[in-house]
Amino acid sequence: MGLNIQDVSVVYPAADRRPPVKALSGINLTIDDNEFVVALGASGCGKSTLLNLIAGFLSPSSGSLVLDGRHVSGPGADRAVVFQKHALLPWLSVLDNVAFGLQIQGLGKSARIGTANRFIAMLGLDGFQDSPVYKLSGGMQQRVGIARALTCDPRILLMDEPLGALDALTREKAQELILHIWNDTYKSVFFITHSVEEALFMGTKLIVMSPRPGRITHTFDLPFSRQFLDGTPAREVKASPDFIRLREDVLKIIFADEEAAA
Numbered sequence: 001m002g003l004n005i006q007d008v009s010v011v012y013p014a015a016d017r018r019p020p021v022k023a024l025s026g027i028n029l030t031i032d033d034n035e036f037v038v039a040l041g042a043s044g045c046g047k048s049t050l051l052n053l054i055a056g057f058l059s060p061s062s063g064s065l066v067l068d069g070r071h072v073s074g075p076g077a078d079r080a081v082v083f084q085k086h087a088l089l090p091w092l093s094v095l096d097n098v099a100f101g102l103q104i105q106g107l108g109k110s111a112r113i114g115t116a117n118r119f120i121a122m123l124g125l126d127g128f129q130d131s132p133v134y135k136l137s138g139g140m141q142q143r144v145g146i147a148r149a150l151t152c153d154p155r156i157l158l159m160d161e162p163l164g165a166l167d168a169l170t171r172e173k174a175q176e177l178i179l180h181i182w183n184d185t186y187k188s189v190f191f192i193t194h195s196v197e198e199a200l201f202m203g204t205k206l207i208v209m210s211p212r213p214g215r216i217t218h219t220f221d222l223p224f225s226r227q228f229l230d231g232t233p234a235r236e237v238k239a240s241p242d243f244i245r246l247r248e249d250v251l252k253i254i255f256a257d258e259e260a261a262a
């Protein structure tokens with residue numbers, strides 16, 4: 001069934017002598033089962049606001065969000081968020097961090113450990129169960145955050161620039177890992193990035209947003225993640241003529257928005 005966002009707007013009220021901010025306007029978007037939607041756009045175009053709406057952290061000023069036939073009226077276990085700063089508990093072990101959400105749900109200890117270990121293995125973290133998170137590299141910490149989000153078996157994984165802080169090589173490996181997990185778990189994903197290459201490579205659908213007010217100006221269906229999952233090496237996908245052509249088209253749209261905003 002998926003998520004259906006209909007004619008949504010968000011206005012942040014005036015505060016500290018600043019006027020109200022029309023952060024989103026006329027947003028229409030569906031995220032179908034197993035769809036990987038990527039949001040791209042100039043700073044301030046409302047990407048995080050849209051993610052916070054889907055997460056239920058924020059209510060729309062007008063319009064509606066319906067997930068699997070039910071109105072989204074707050075946070076829920078059917079949606080899990082992975083942030084750029086992974087919001088982990090650094091002094092706790094990998095296992096305790098990954099099992100954290102299950103503990104909140106009241107699951108017994110052995111069920112918690114079993115489920116957490118399954119996702120720890122899926123994210124390539126086997127053997128690190130007892131390591132405190134602060135001792136891990138940034139890339140490994142981000143994988144702990146993703147494992148933790150997956151343990152609660154959400155319908156939609158919401159990712160706000162999850163790879164933005166990683167070095168180039170780790171980032172490419174993490175992109176590939178996320179695509180494999182997405183393919184294996186049949187989740188829907190809403191993913192924010194500032195990287196055009198990442199957006200084109202990861203998504204099945206790309207939305208390009210513009211600021212003032214934040215709105216979706218372009219939507220593209222993308223074939224590239226499927227090509228990778230069907231066996232074409234990632235760098236080959238990213239160097240293909242179709243990929244490069246679309247990358248330049250999207251860059252032109254974003255540069256035009258940035259210039260208009262300057």
Ligand SMILES: Nc1ncnc2c1ncn2[C@@H]1O[C@H](COP(=O)(O)OP(=O)(O)OP(=O)(O)O)[C@@H](O)[C@H]1O
Pocket residue numbers: 012013021022023041042043044045046047048049050214
């Ligand atoms: N709590 C808030 N109160 C008032 N204005 C806000 C608030 N949060 C965001 N805004 C404003 O709403 C607009 C959209 O912000 P948002 O963070 O959603 O954009 P973004 O596309 O995610 O930006 P970035 O790429 O820089 O993270 C911006 O003009 C921002 O300044």
